[in-house]
Amino acid sequence: MRPTTPLLLITVLQGLSGGITMAVAAFSFLLPPASDSVLRNALLLSFAVAVIGGISSFFHMHRPQAGKYILRRLKTSWLSREALTTGLYAMILGVVALGPLVLPVNSWWYWVGGVLASLAALAAMFVTAMLYATIPAMRSWHSPLTVLSMMAVGLSSGGYAMLAVLGLSHLTSPVHRLAIFMLLATIVVAGIKLLQWKLFRDARRSLNAATGTGMPRAPYRIIDTGTTRPPYQTQTQVWPDLPLSLRGGLEAVVGLTMVLLPLGVIVGTLDGSGLGLLTVLGALSFLFGTFVERWLFFGDATHSSKVWFVDQDKVGSRVATNRPSPAFVRRFRNL
Amino acid sequence: MQLTIITDLNKCVGCKSCQVSCKEHNTAGAFGPVPDTDPYRDPDGMWWNRIVGMETGEYPNAGVLYLPKACMHCYDAPCVPVCPTGASYKRQDNGVVLVDYDSCIGCQLCMWACPYGVREFDEEHGVVKKCTMCVDRLEDESLPDYERQPACVQSCPTHARTFGDLDDPESTVSQLVAQRQGFGLLPELGARPAVHYLPRRPAPVVIDENDVLRVMEERY
Numbered sequence: 001m002r003p004t005t006p007l008l009l010i011t012v013l014q015g016l017s018g019g020i021t022m023a024v025a026a027f028s029f030l031l032p033p034a035s036d037s038v039l040r041n042a043l044l045l046s047f048a049v050a051v052i053g054g055i056s057s058f059f060h061m062h063r064p065q066a067g068k069y070i071l072r073r074l075k076t077s078w079l080s081r082e083a084l085t086t087g088l089y090a091m092i093l094g095v096v097a098l099g100p101l102v103l104p105v106n107s108w109w110y111w112v113g114g115v116l117a118s119l120a121a122l123a124a125m126f127v128t129a130m131l132y133a134t135i136p137a138m139r140s141w142h143s144p145l146t147v148l149s150m151m152a153v154g155l156s157s158g159g160y161a162m163l164a165v166l167g168l169s170h171l172t173s174p175v176h177r178l179a180i181f182m183l184l185a186t187i188v189v190a191g192i193k194l195l196q197w198k199l200f201r202d203a204r205r206s207l208n209a210a211t212g213t214g215m216p217r218a219p220y221r222i223i224d225t226g227t228t229r230p231p232y233q234t235q236t237q238v239w240p241d242l243p244l245s246l247r248g249g250l251e252a253v254v255g256l257t258m259v260l261l262p263l264g265v266i267v268g269t270l271d272g273s274g275l276g277l278l279t280v281l282g283a284l285s286f287l288f289g290t291f292v293e294r295w296l297f298f299g300d301a302t303h304s305s306k307v308w309f310v311d312q313d314k315v316g317s318r319v320a321t322n323r324p325s326p327a328f329v330r331r332f333r334n335l
Numbered sequence: 336m337q338l339t340i341i342t343d344l345n346k347c348v349g350c351k352s353c354q355v356s357c358k359e360h361n362t363a364g365a366f367g368p369v370p371d372t373d374p375y376r377d378p379d380g381m382w383w384n385r386i387v388g389m390e391t392g393e394y395p396n397a398g399v400l401y402l403p404k405a406c407m408h409c410y411d412a413p414c415v416p417v418c419p420t421g422a423s424y425k426r427q428d429n430g431v432v433l434v435d436y437d438s439c440i441g442c443q444l445c446m447w448a449c450p451y452g453v454r455e456f457d458e459e460h461g462v463v464k465k466c467t468m469c470v471d472r473l474e475d476e477s478l479p480d481y482e483r484q485p486a487c488v489q490s491c492p493t494h495a496r497t498f499g500d501l502d503d504p505e506s507t508v509s510q511l512v513a514q515r516q517g518f519g520l521l522p523e524l525g526a527r528p529a530v531h532y533l534p535r536r537p538a539p540v541v542i543d544e545n546d547v548l549r550v551m552e553e554r555y
Contacts, residue, residue: 001447062441062461069420069438076416079444083419136524137413137450209389219393226385226404227354234381234455237446304521305452308387308404 001138002236003298006060012157012290013053014086014128015150018121019158020046020165021093023178025114027162028107031174039110040100042165043117046158047097050090057086078131085127089120125151137237139203140301145196149297152192153258156185157290160262160283167269167279175279179269182262190259193293197251203302204241209310225309237303250296258289337410337430338468339501339529340488341508341517342403345536346495349386349401353487353496357384357405360469360486369464370457381455383466384487400535403496405487406453406466407519407528408432414445414454423463430502430529431470436462450524501529 024042031038058064073080096113099105126147132138133146159182166175209220230240242250265282269275361369361383369381384405391398408425412432415423422439425432434445441461446454454465469485472478482489488498499508508531511517517531 060442062458063439066420066422066438066440069422070440071419072421072438073416073419077419077444079417079419079442131444135413135417135448138447219391220400221390222387223390223399224386224388226387227351227382228379228385233379234457235446235452236443236456237449237452237454303447303452304450304524307521308402308452 001298001301001303002239003295006056007298008291008294009056010053010060011128012294013049015125015154016157016161017046017050018125019155020161021121022118022155023159023162025118027174028110028114036107036110038165038169042162043097047093050093054090078127078134081127082131085124089124092120093117125154137304138301139207139304140200143199145199149192149196152189153290153293156189157286159185160286164279164283167275170275175269175275179266183266186259186262200300207302207306209307222310232309238306238309239299242300247300250292254289254293257285258293261285336428337501337529339408339508340485341497341511341531341533343495343533344400346493347401347403348493349388350492351386352490352492353403354382354384354386356486356490358382370459381457404451404453406432407451407530408468410527410529411525413448413526417444417448431468433467434463434465439463450521450526
């Protein structure tokens, strides 16, 4: 389907904010009490990211004036639930992140607030992922891998951001602890992404014009898609097949920026050299990779209606060909 | 009641008159005009009914098949429960799936949920639009009875399209589906489409007893 900027920003930034909040919750127990300023800064970063994501969600609505009805279908619509859970998360996070600016707080604020905000973040991320995973017509997304992937990538991006916050504060011991965890998380993310790309390939291959009619006189080849053509202006659920080189190139970029570079950064931080700069580089690299990964998630997804829009490889006519027919060759040989 | 349109693929010749009459009626009609920002230069705008042309079989047993594709007005329409505002809804009285433009936020989730790709996004108004089964004609009591049917059905020159109530076992559409093995598209996705197609095969010749007697009298 057509990837749009608001969609990319909402999903990526929600994951990033949720990941940072979870890391704050974990480190509120692990860090010494004197490090409250680090937790406060991380929470403010998380809140700022969530606010940008929230603002971009308004741009995803083409008629925001009807937004007042968005909670009408909580019973059945994951998008309704997403609006509710993400709104609740933003509110809780706002109180937890902005509270220390106006109230005299101590470490328990970060323990309790961090855990509460983390639970809300997990709920919001799960609901957002389920929104995509529960659409049977989106053949590439209709799988538990969608939930796993979105949550793992989101939490990891937040983990790398927290690593950068800790690295800039020169807290060597917490950086080492988080770096080891992120090493494992990155390997898990790489495995999940490989499985998901295989699912995308299978979905792409399983749908073609031959499956579109349910009739026996196969094979079928589209000769007229019904007064439409790429990029399917009014039909945003389909998107022209990505060229092989573009898909491969973007997957390589994801592999480089979400796996190889961050792993190199982790090895560097465990080595103890250039803590601040390296961790920031790792976080930026992973975030860039997340945007590319999410673009591929939307742009490379296969919708079931592709059977009627399919850009299948053209197979040459078996009648009109430049090659001489076998009968002609036999007759020529007999001469 | 579940209103539906049955298309006989044996009779459809791909003339696109249903596609054009749909556009004509719904551009001029009162309910949900189809946008046309640049109709003479850009024919790839919004169409609620599209005719897909397909080449079938392998040479020398090749043929051409035309598949008119509009909203299937599914029994379990997947576009309805995903809509966060309730803008997409299925009418209880006649089974037609409609969009309330006033409460649509234009998120396009229903377009992803529809297995058939028949919902279209109107960028100008920021809402999703689709076939309404010409509900404004069906319920317009000022029209004569023969005109109270969808524009695509009325305009079909080969009478390939039949309109009626699929839930009524005595209706023409129900009997056509039952007798001619009518099928819905992509049944594996579980939407239970109301719109059916009659497969391409020789139609059984229905001979009435009176016809037999008449021919016997004429000839012998």
